[in-house]
Amino acid sequence: MSVEANATPLPDRVPVRRALLSVFDKTGLVPFATGLAELGVELVSTGGTFRALSAAGLKVRDVAELTGFPEIMDGRVKTLHPSVHGGLLAIRDDADHAAAMAAHGIEGIDLLAVNLYPFAETLAGGADRATIVENIDIGGPAMIRAGAKNHGYVTVLVDPADYGSVLEELRQDAGHTTLSLRKRLAMQAFGATAIYDAAVAKWFAADIGDMPAIRSFTGTLSETLRYGENPHQSAGFYKTGERRPGVATARQLQGKALSYNNINDTDAAFELVAEFDPAKSAAVAIIKHANPCGVAEGTSLVEAYRKALACDPVSAFGGIVALNRRLDRQAAEAIVEVFTEVIIAPEADDDAIAVVAAKKNLRLLITGGLPDRSAPGLTVKSVAGGLLVQTRDNGVVDDLDLTVVTKRAPSATELEDLKFAFRVAKHVKSNAIVYVRDGATVGIGAGQMSRVDSARIAARKAEDAAEAAGLAEPLTRGSAVASDAFFPFADGLLSAVAAGATAVIQPGGSMRDDEVIRAADENGIAMVMTGMRHFRH
Template sequence: MIDLPEGAHMTDLHPISRALLSVSDKTGLIELGKALAARGVELLSTGGSAKTLRDAGLEVRDVADVTGFPEMMDGRVKTLHPGVHGGLLALRDNDEHVAAMEEHNIDAIDLLVVNLYPFEAALARGAEYDEMIENIDIGGPAMIRAAAKNHSFVNVVVDVEDYDALLAELDANDGATSFAFRQTLAQTAYARTGAYDAAVSTWMAGAIGNAAPRRKAVAGTLAQTLRYGENPHQAAAFYTDGSNRAGVATATQHQGKELSYNNINDTDAAFELVSEFSAEDGPAVAIIKHANPCGVAKGATLAEAYKSAFECDQTSAFGGIIALNGELDAETAEAITGIFTEVVIAPSVTDEAKAMFAAKKNLRLLTTGGLADPMAVAETIRQVSGGYLMQNKDNGHITAADLKVVTKVAPTDEQLADLLFAWKVAKHVKSNAIVYVKDGATVGVGAGQMSRVDSALIAATKAQRMADALGLPESLAKGAAVASDAFFPFADGLLEAAAAGASCVIQPGGSMRDDEVIAAADEAGLAMVFTGMRHFRH
């Protein structure tokens, strides 16, 4: 039986005498090995890990000496042996287990340090099928699960980030660890193997073309524990999925308070929208409030684009999220500091712009290193009671060649450009969505209404309100292009847009009353095109 510090219960404090270290990521391995050896811990190891430790001058016993078998089959078989798993799984307070260990010369292993083959890294770099298969770890997950199951006695560490915590625990308990500490390590370990298996199964489903596998595993890595969720009484946390897609999850925060749940949600919406406009489209800016755009515009410069976006709805822009599709410069930064803004996100930022924002201590500034690919294949997840809804990300894309002119009047080239701009924005507006655009800038947005007529009316009202605020003689909607994210079921919504002064319309088409809507557009003198694609966003 194991000797414990006086007064300690078997399932509480447990000393570490022997450790097995077998890691793919060798960050911190030497430092950990030295720290354990200095505390009198015997080190076992395999392959490259053993070599790394020996090269650092540490005494290491090979696992092959424990098992009596050499590593074989290109390293596929090395730890799958009773000499290892018995040492991890044996209950130290069970006489039969202890007797079996003595009979078969199995030594207890008190600490397992394993991080797995870099499957996720291979996936991120687009490795071929055979390489992906070789990056599926077998022995590692088996040992991790065994050690985690036996956490009454065994410590299992799967993340480099936990090395310091382990050593601090040993120092606090005279070379032992507490049951609560081992429980925490075990939970982390099971989450790691679960996430690993999720990555493998999700990749394999894609590799074999199974869009809806019988079982779907989803995993994430904690990026931030949030102060609260949408409201102060809701607990929340932010997890990353390891995809490395440019955006809020991978961005660098340069200043400001921690992002809140709502900040993250809105910043993601803003950056995904502005990423619809590549560098070839020219400078573009999106201002988001409550996950909906209150202003989106292109311009000769980012400062000009920001001004146009801001003038779509100056009231809603207060306290909003601003996303840019190019490097944030000093001129644009100066304009942004004119009102209170929660978050600014851009691919990059100049030193001058950074210095200008430094005085705004509460403004969060994020850079992403690039734009998100709006055409990328990805999945979205939404929880419902008792389950999840999963779908492909809406990466639908329309060009001028895809449009069908359905009215007597065809749009001009200028109108066509505004129609396509409005269509891109409408994709990112909550349904029912109506978007008015003029000269490459939104001038009215109607979002999230139960009636498409109401969305059209709200967008028109906002266009008139801003015209009044700017001292203009007529509504900003006069001559504007209008996008509807789904078809007009009746002519009333289209007629509302016509009454506001719209000149052309883009919509999916496909209603039973398309003929009626087309006739109403002709009578109003509107040009209208059908996309054949809708963009519901609930």
């Protein structure tokens, strides 16, 4: 026997004599119900579940027979009845509960299998409001919570994946379930209703279009990770159900399990490469520690990869490679020449998969698509005692009205590189400076406390890359440069000028904008302002 906090003893072994089955997802339903029937369990069911079991030749009672009340209001009311909830909530060893059951003809329900209306799927399918509302389940969550609360006596299943283990325990123990099993299933049951209710609340919040007074965040454990950012930290990967293509939705074709840092970096890489339209150009992003160390466009993936790698070949070692197009053999052969942790792409050719397969530890993730760079969404960060929540940075430079603020306007080529640089800067830790030339990053400065330091670091990296490539001068000569936020002083701009930049894109908005613009004009630099900042902390 186990004793709970209220000192009420709970039995370890409980017989299952009657089961109520009411499921939307009928995966495994008939074999499970057949197994229960073979153990002598009486089956009670509702609506479509009742019809499916009857069609399979199983003896099953309609829940209306149990309640003495018909299903009404298009199925909105069918299980919300004392005969159902009394049967689920009654404490079998309590004399008063037993007397109430006898007085009102309530039969105990020992096992409950319920899964809910597909609210999230209906929402994702673009249904109208009335259809979405009708897919908010009421009776299902009420029964699940009732049965899970009374887990001392009731076995509750919300996932068809558990049917087999429950049947196995029943068969091994003469039709009984153990308290440890019922507790585990009750935990899953409350988790399932929490996720469901959170999804409904999230829909209302999005519909209202504001930050609600109460907000729920839930996820389902996808896998327990070996450790977190460091070996002394435990970690798990939870999926929220959001259908945005990326690491959470991808199929891993090969390679060892992803680590915490792999998942974080792969997400950063794929979100960045999605800034580039695959219909216009092939694009590759190489990420290290959540920052890009090389991004490039090309007529082919292999061209884009080699241009991206040239930006910082040292940092690319052990990095993440993200592509905006289907991985082909040529690109795969180039990528595997350098030690790489993860490749993520929308699709992959069979030849490319075979090339990657030769590197047994290299992970290959296929997403089936690219995330929509302009789609709304939320980002969440934990702080002591709370959560910081904001809308996703879905600003797109192509949609902005760029203002030329200098005497010289950028050339068409400079303008394309400026836009490229600003797309990348959006995904670089602040303070961010990004140099671009001919559709490829040639220097990236990230995460510094001052913007001038970021500009200098990016220029120095460009010098190192030029030396490694045997070039006479760094590719920042004649480049376009982006800053994720305004230049507070002219010094950051002047550092970019010293590196050889000829055009600058920045949000503007500094008290010293006039000083910065004047410095640009004095150096013959073209400058455009976006009016949009891209801080990324």
